[in-house]
Every structure is written in C-alpha cells, then in structure tokens.
Amino acid sequence: MKLKNDLLLRAANGEVTERPPVWLMRQAGRILPQYRALRGSLSGFKELVETPHLAAEVTIQPVDELDVDAAIIFSDILVIPEAMGLTYEMVEKKGPWFPNTIQTVSDIDRLISGEKAAKDLEYVFEALRITKKELAGRVPLIGFSGTPWTLLAYMVEGSGSKTFSKAKKFLYTQPEAAHRLLDMLSDTIIAYLNMKVEAGADLIQLFDSWGGILSPTQYQEFSLKYIRKICEGIQGAPVTVFAKNAWFALPDLKDFPCNVVGLDWNTPPQYARNILGEKRVVQGNADPCFLYSNTKDIENATRQLIHDFAGHHIVNLGHGVYPDTPLDGVKAFVNTVKSFS
Amino acid sequence: MKLKNDLLLRAANGEVTERPPVWLMRQAGRILPQYRALRGSLSGFKELVETPHLAAEVTIQPVDELDVDAAIIFSDILVIPEAMGLTYEMVEKKGPWFPNTIQTVSDIDRLISGEKAAKDLEYVFEALRITKKELAGRVPLIGFSGTPWTLLAYMVEGSGSKTFSKAKKFLYTQPEAAHRLLDMLSDTIIAYLNMKVEAGADLIQLFDSWGGILSPTQYQEFSLKYIRKICEGIQGAPVTVFAKNAWFALPDLKDFPCNVVGLDWNTPPQYARNILGEKRVVQGNADPCFLYSNTKDIENATRQLIHDFAGHHIVNLGHGVYPDTPLDGVKAFVNTVKSFS
Numbered sequence: 001m002k003l004k005n006d007l008l009l010r011a012a013n014g015e016v017t018e019r020p021p022v023w024l025m026r027q028a029g030r031i032l033p034q035y036r037a038l039r040g041s042l043s044g045f046k047e048l049v050e051t052p053h054l055a056a057e058v059t060i061q062p063v064d065e066l067d068v069d070a071a072i073i074f075s076d077i078l079v080i081p082e083a084m085g086l087t088y089e090m091v092e093k094k095g096p097w098f099p100n101t102i103q104t105v106s107d108i109d110r111l112i113s114g115e116k117a118a119k120d121l122e123y124v125f126e127a128l129r130i131t132k133k134e135l136a137g138r139v140p141l142i143g144f145s146g147t148p149w150t151l152l153a154y155m156v157e158g159s160g161s162k163t164f165s166k167a168k169k170f171l172y173t174q175p176e177a178a179h180r181l182l183d184m185l186s187d188t189i190i191a192y193l194n195m196k197v198e199a200g201a202d203l204i205q206l207f208d209s210w211g212g213i214l215s216p217t218q219y220q221e222f223s224l225k226y227i228r229k230i231c232e233g234i235q236g237a238p239v240t241v242f243a244k245n246a247w248f249a250l251p252d253l254k255d256f257p258c259n260v261v262g263l264d265w266n267t268p269p270q271y272a273r274n275i276l277g278e279k280r281v282v283q284g285n286a287d288p289c290f291l292y293s294n295t296k297d298i299e300n301a302t303r304q305l306i307h308d309f310a311g312h313h314i315v316n317l318g319h320g321v322y323p324d325t326p327l328d329g330v331k332a333f334v335n336t337v338k339s340f341s
Numbered sequence: 342m343k344l345k346n347d348l349l350l351r352a353a354n355g356e357v358t359e360r361p362p363v364w365l366m367r368q369a370g371r372i373l374p375q376y377r378a379l380r381g382s383l384s385g386f387k388e389l390v391e392t393p394h395l396a397a398e399v400t401i402q403p404v405d406e407l408d409v410d411a412a413i414i415f416s417d418i419l420v421i422p423e424a425m426g427l428t429y430e431m432v433e434k435k436g437p438w439f440p441n442t443i444q445t446v447s448d449i450d451r452l453i454s455g456e457k458a459a460k461d462l463e464y465v466f467e468a469l470r471i472t473k474k475e476l477a478g479r480v481p482l483i484g485f486s487g488t489p490w491t492l493l494a495y496m497v498e499g500s501g502s503k504t505f506s507k508a509k510k511f512l513y514t515q516p517e518a519a520h521r522l523l524d525m526l527s528d529t530i531i532a533y534l535n536m537k538v539e540a541g542a543d544l545i546q547l548f549d550s551w552g553g554i555l556s557p558t559q560y561q562e563f564s565l566k567y568i569r570k571i572c573e574g575i576q577g578a579p580v581t582v583f584a585k586n587a588w589f590a591l592p593d594l595k596d597f598p599c600n601v602v603g604l605d606w607n608t609p610p611q612y613a614r615n616i617l618g619e620k621r622v623v624q625g626n627a628d629p630c631f632l633y634s635n636t637k638d639i640e641n642a643t644r645q646l647i648h649d650f651a652g653h654h655i656v657n658l659g660h661g662v663y664p665d666t667p668l669d670g671v672k673a674f675v676n677t678v679k680s681f682s
Contacts, residue, residue: 162503165663168630172638215628216609247588248609268557268589287556289509297513322506 001137003202008070008140011314012203012238012259014281020306020313021069022337023142024330025242026320027062028074031330034061045090049076052126059131063139065327066334070140070203073128073196077146077207080188081155083120084111088154101158102170105177113184118191125199132200143201143237145193147208147230148185149223152178164213171214171222178222186226190233197237205240205262206230212245212264219249231257240283244319250275265318269308282309285318291329298329302336342478344543349411349481352655353544353579353600355622361647361654362410363678364483365671366583367661368403369415372671375402386431390417396468397475404480406668407675411480411544414469414537418487418548421529422496424461425452429495442499443511446518454525459532466540473541484542484578486534488549488571489526490564493519505554512555512563519563527567531574538578546581546603547571553586553605560590572598581624585660591616606659610649623650626659632670639670643677 003009007021029035035058039048048054055074063071078088078096089097102108111117132141153167154160161167171178193204211223223246231239242262243249253261254276263272263284272282290301306315315337321330344350348362370376376399380389389395396415404412419429419437430438443449452458473482494508495501502508512519534545552564564587572580583603584590594602595617604613604625613623631642647656656678662671 163629163663165630165633165665168628169633172630172634212607215606215631218628245586245607248607248612265556266553266586266589271589287509287559288504289506289513290556292506292510293513322504324506 003137003140005069005139008314009202009238011312012240012281014259014279014312016311019340020309020311020315020337022315022334023068023070023072024062024066024317024321024334025072027066027068028058028072029321030323031321031325031327032061032065033327034065044092045076048074049079050123052123052130055124055127056130056134059127059141060134063135066330067338068139068334070142071131071135072142072144072205073124073131073201075124075127075144077144077151077209078154079121079124080117080145080151080185080192083117083192084113084184084188085117086111086155095160096154098155098158102152102155102181105174105180108177108181108184111181111184114187115191117188118195121192121195125195128196128199128201140202141200142203142205143193143196144205144207145189145230147206147211147223148182148189148226149214150208150210151185152181153210155181164210167210168213168218171218182222182226186229186233189230193230193234194236197235201237203240204234204237205242206258208241208243208246211243211249212247214246216248219246220252224249224252228257242283254280260314262316263318267318269305273309278310279312281312281314283314283316285316286333288317288319288322288325291317291321291325291333293329295328295332298332299336302333303340306337306340344478344481346410346480349655350543350579352653353581353622355600355620355653357652360681361650361652361656361678363656363675364409364411364413365403365407365658365662365675366413368407368409369399369413370662371664372662372666372668373402373406374668375406385433386417389415390420391464393464393467393471396465397471400468400472400482401475404476407671408679409480409675411483412472412476413483413485413546414465414472414542416465416468416485418485418492418550419495420462420465421458421486421492421526421533424458424533425454425525425529426458427452427496436501437495439496439499443493443496443522446515446521449518449522449525452522452525455528456532458529459536462533462536466536469537469540469542481543482541483544483546484534484537485546485548486530486571488547488552488564488584489523489530489567490555491549491551492526493522494551496522505551508551509554509559512559523563523567527570527574530571534571534575535577538576542578544579544581545575546583547599549582549584549587552584552590553588555587557589560587561593565590565593569598583624595621601655603657604659608659610646614650619651620653622653622655624655624657626657627674629658629660629663629666632658632662632666632674634670636669636673639673640677643674644681647678647681
C-alpha cells in the first residue's frame with residue numbers, strides 16, 4: 001500500500017524534504033491518556049507487548065493524538081533475550097529483571113539463536129501486520145531492536161544499572177565468551193529485523209542504549225563491530241543507529257552503513273554537522289526536559305533546533321520522552337515542526 | 342611543613358615530573374578492608390563524615406595501604422546543602438535522600454549561604470587539620486566540593502536519579518530561582534573551599550558529577566558559569582575541574598581558570614589532547630571496570646594510558662573506584678604508575 005505520508009522515508013533516504021519529519025521516541029506510552037487507560041486495565045507491561053492487537057492499538061495512539069509522521073511498533077528490546085531462552089520480567093517502577101543471567105560459556109551454550117529464536121517472536125510480527133493494516137498507509141511504521149551489546153548488558157547484569165559494572169567486568173574477564181554471545185545476538189537480531197521488515201516495518205532503528213558506558217576501545221570491539229554487521233544484514237528498509245552517549249564514536253558513524261544517525265541531547269548540532277557533514281541524515285536531539293517549558297519557549301527551541309541542523313534532519317528528542325511530560329508540551333513540539341516552512 | 346612527596350602539586354602546577362602522580366577517586370572507601378572494618382562498627386555513613394578523627398583515619402588508610410601520591414579528605418559533597426539548611430540522609434544501598442527539597446523561591450529564601458553557612462562545617466576543617474598533622478608531609482591532601490549545579494540537582498530532585506528530570510525541569514521553568522540558588526551555592530562553596538585551604542588542603546577538586554545530563558546550552562548557563570566563579574574565588578591552591586560526561590564543554594576548559602582538567606573514561610586521550618593541547622594538565626581516565634582484569638592486562642593498559650596522554654598527566658580513573666574492585670587490581674594499577682620511567 002502506498003504511503004500517504006512518506007516524509008520520514010524520503011528524509012531517511014537523503015532526499016530534501018519540504019519540512020523535517022517529526023516523531024518521538026517512546027511516543028507510544030505513558031504521555032498519552034489513552035495509553036494509561038488501556039495499560040491500567042491489563043495485568044502488566046508484558047501482556048501489552050505480547051498481545052498483537054493491543055500492541056497495535058497503542059502503536060497507533062500517538063498517530064491519532066499527536067499527528068506525528070511515524071508510528072513505532074510498541075514492543076521491548078528484551079523480547080530478543082527471551083526468544084533466545086532468557087526470560088525477563090518487568091517490575092513496576094523498577095524496570096526489567098532477569099531471574100537467570102549469563103555468567104559463563106555454558107550459560108551461553110544453552111541459548112538458541114538466529115532464525116530459530118527469531119521465529120519465536122511471531123506475536124511481534126503479527127502486531128506489525130495488524131498495525132500496518134490499521135494504519136492504512138497514513139504514516140510509515142518503524143521497527144526496532146536493541147544492539148547486541150545493550151542486550152548483553154541486561155543479560156549479564158540481570159537488570160538496569162547505573163554502571164553496568166557486572167556486564168563490563170564480563171567483557172574484561174571473559175572476552176571470548178562475550179564475543180560468542182554477541183555473535184549469537186547479532187544473528188538473532190538480523191533474522192528478527194528482516195522478519196519485521198517482511199511484516200511491514202518501513203524503517204529500522206537500532207538502540208544502543210548503553211553504548212555510552214563503554215570505554216572508546218571497548219565500544220569499537222564489543223559494540224560497533226556488531227552494529228555494523230547488523231546494518232549490513234538488514235534487507236529492504238533504511239536503518240537508523242542511535243548510540244546513546246557514545247559521542248566518541250560519532251566519527252565512525254560518518255561513513256557507517258546506516259541511513260540515519262540518531263543523536264542524543266548532549267550533542268551540539270554544529271559539532272555533529274562538523275563531524276558528519278551537511279548531508280548526513282541525523283535524527284534528534286532535543287533535551288526531553290525542554291518539553292516541561294512553556295509553549296512559547298518550546299516553539300522557539302524547536303525552530304532553533306531545525307535551524308541548527310539545517311536540513312537532512314528527522315526531528316525527535318535526544319532520548320525517549322519522559323512519562324510525566326505534559327501532553328501540551330509534546331503537541332507544541334510536534335506542531336511547530338509541522339508548521340515549519 | 343614541607344611535603345616529602347609533592348609530585349601531585351608539581352604536576353598540577355604544570356611542571357614536567359619524573360613520572361606521573363597517581364591516586365584514585367573514592368580511594369578512601371569500600372575497596373579497603375580497613376575501611377569496611379571501621380565503617381561496620383559505626384551507626385552510619387554520616388557518623389564517619391562528621392567525626393573528624395574518624396574521617397582523618399579513613400583518609401589516610403589508602404596512603405598506608407596503596408602508597409598513592411595523594412590523600413583526599415573523606416567527606417561528602419552534600420555537607421554544603423546541609424550547612425545551608427537542607428539536611429540529607431544517606432540511605433544504605435540507595436544513596437542520598439533529602440526529607441525536604443527546593444521547589445520554590447521561598448524554599449530558597451529560607452536557606453543561609455556564604456561564610457555563615459560554610460562556618461557550620463567546622464567538623465570538616467577539623468578533619469583536615471588532623472589529617473594534615475597525621476600525614477606529616479607524606480603526600481598532599483586534596484579538598485573537594487560538588488559544583489553548584491550538581492548540588493542544586495540533589496536539592497531539587499531530593500535524591501539520586503537516572504534523569505534528574507525534576508532538577509532539569511526547575512531550570513526550564515524557574516530559571517531565575519535557579520540562578521539565585523546557584524549564586525548562593527557558589528558563595529558558600531567559595532567560602533568553604535578557602536577555609537579548607539586554610540585548614541590544610543593542598544589542592545582542590547570540583548566534582549560536576551551531573552554536568553553531563555544537561556544540554557550544552559543549559560550547561561553553559563547553569564553550570565560552567567558558576568564553576569568559573571568558584572575557580573576565580575579560590576585562593577592559595579591549584580584547582581581541578583572534573584565535569585563528568587560533559588564532553589561537549591571540553592573546548593571551554595582549554596583556557597579555563599583551573600589548573601587541571603579531570604577526564605572521564607569515555608574521553609579518548611588523543612581527543613582530549615587535540616582539544617586541550619599538549620601542555621594542559623589532565624587527570625584520569627581509566628575505565629573503573631578495567632581493574633576487574635588480570636594483573637597483566639591492568640599493567641599493560643596503565644602503561645598505554647600514560648603513553649597516550651604523553652605527560653602533564655595525573656593518573657586516575659575516569660570515575661570513582663567501584664566498591665567491589667579487587668584490591669590486587671588497584672595495587673597493580675598504582676604500582677605500574679609508580680614504577681613507570
């Protein structure tokens with residue numbers, strides 16, 4: 001089905017567009033009253049992730065409510081470890097938790113990987129198909145995955161962490177085991193993302209949420225190498241790489257085999273342009289907290305952001321929108337981009 | 342009293358030294374068995390901070406055990422908010438917590454500041470005097486403070502946080518109140534640090550632990566401006582500025598009125614040298630997790646670090662040492678620097 005609004009895809013493919021496209025990371029979530037209402041009626045977060053017609057419903061909510069230029073499938077990066085054999089729980093107000101973690105090579109040997117693991121995620125593909133049908137071409141649909149390093153970090157650490165020191169210790173003390181797991185994760189992610197594209201994803205975003213806690217040397221060896229492999233393995237959709245806080249790797253992303261470079265809010269636009277060049281397509285990078293400002297300040301800062309990147313730019317925040325962000329602030333942000341000319 | 346080992350001070354003052362000095366942020370703490378033994382016998386963290394002869398004892402422990410080139414007074418950055426009227430608690434395994442927080446201008450108006458507040462911290466100055474006496478010139482003694490922004494972040498947020506979104510919201514929605522509080526914090530910190538120098542501190546380090554969560558624009562306005570004011574207000578001791586994760590501000594630190602630029606472990610040495618020049622004195626920046634490696638890897642990585650910075654370098658980690666770091670790893674790190682030639 002032909003897209004009625006293909007602004008995101010044209011921008012991602014490097015075309016000059018009439019205005020920048022806009023969407024928000026975590027737009028399908030607690031900022032929306034309709035999400036909170038649905039979520040409140042369910043047993044938990046995972047019920048929402050694993051029930052295709054509900055995941056589709058919340059995926060479409062921000063398109064209806066905010067009129068953004070893209071939908072992003074409602075899911076979680078941790079479905080991949082689970083499909084590989086390491087189940088997770090989502091603990092209210094605490095975040096993800098793994099009853100079992102990876103500590104040794106034999107823990108890794110017990111995992112399944114590649115297509116065999118990816119096929120287990122039929123509920124995600126079904127959610128994409130339903131969403132695609134219900135969107136009826138209104139906007140493109142984004143599929144996503146965590147990067148191998150970011151998923152390894154959770155699988156070893158067992159939960160979120162300020163330092164991920166257990167996961168980093170694993171890289172320092174068992175590098176061969178780490179590479180083995182990262183290879184298995186890469187194979188699984190490639191199969192998974194290609195199945196997502198087949199199910200209707202128009203663009204893929206890779207989240208390296210914990211890239212920024214690695215040293216530059218470790219980042220090259222344990223993260224970037226595998227992101228490259230995945231970018232080269234995805235067929236049929238443009239790819240965005242968002243390596244949060246991994247500012248030191250920005251020079252590597254200049255000629256990286258991806259279409260769009262996601263930027264966090266710490267990255268000054270002029271710095272990014274100096275490193276990446278004028279024509280590299282970037283995504284981001286407003287501070288999520290600027291949406292707490294008054295409408296006038298939001299409008300001004302949004303226009304400034306568009307001005308600073310000077311084209312080849314997909315407007316977004318530099319992080320997922322925070323759950324307590326006022327809906328009016330989000331709308332002021334989106335509407336300023338949409339009325340830009 | 343003349344120092345027997347003044348390597349740190351000579352390096353901080355820009356002299357070429359026979360080898361780089363070495364110490365570790367958080368060296369007085371849980372990595373040492375003698376610290377854990379003492380701490381276990383006390384009612385809590387604050388008893389240790391507030392009892393001068395005990396604070397002095399744990400300050401000297403790493404000099405005895407690790408033979409590092411500096412002592413850093415055992416204390417906490419949150420003594421400043423407390424002296425200003427906002428008491429904190431240290432909750433075991435959770436971190437700092439403020440029963441009352443700053444939300445409005447009238448909350449700020451109730452605080453005291455400047456010399457009047459700083460004088461309340463006599464227990465810190467007494468700890469410095471005892472330490473200085475007991476060290477008997479073995480190594481220099483470092484005094485420290487949090488920066489105004491980092492302290493404001495805790496005072497508004499009320500505790501540690503992954504996002505400090507409440508504190509950042511305060512900057513976006515009440516900028517005038519924020520500047521008023523930052524001014525009061527700056528005045529207090531300047532008075533406090535000058536009293537620390539008077540009590541025996543040979544060098545001052547400013548910790549901007551939460552600098553890196555601000556956008557580059559906010560960082561200039563709400564943090565860097567006040568750090569500059571403090572640097573200009575400290576008399577009689579060299580100053581190190583450690584702006585963790587605020588990589589985007591590194592160009593500002595090139596000609597900043599401080600003696601030493603602290604670097605976190607994300608900053609590639611060559612990048613820092615390109616920005617700061619060959620002769621700017623830097624401190625850092627090994628990944629704290631590299632100390633989980635085996636001795637040989639630690640020795641090699643430490644020598645590489647010294648080689649990469651190529652002089653004008655105070656060896657340290659790029660963050661406080663993690664509590665579960667093996668003592669053998671720490672010793673391998675320190676000894677490699679000490680035997681470097």
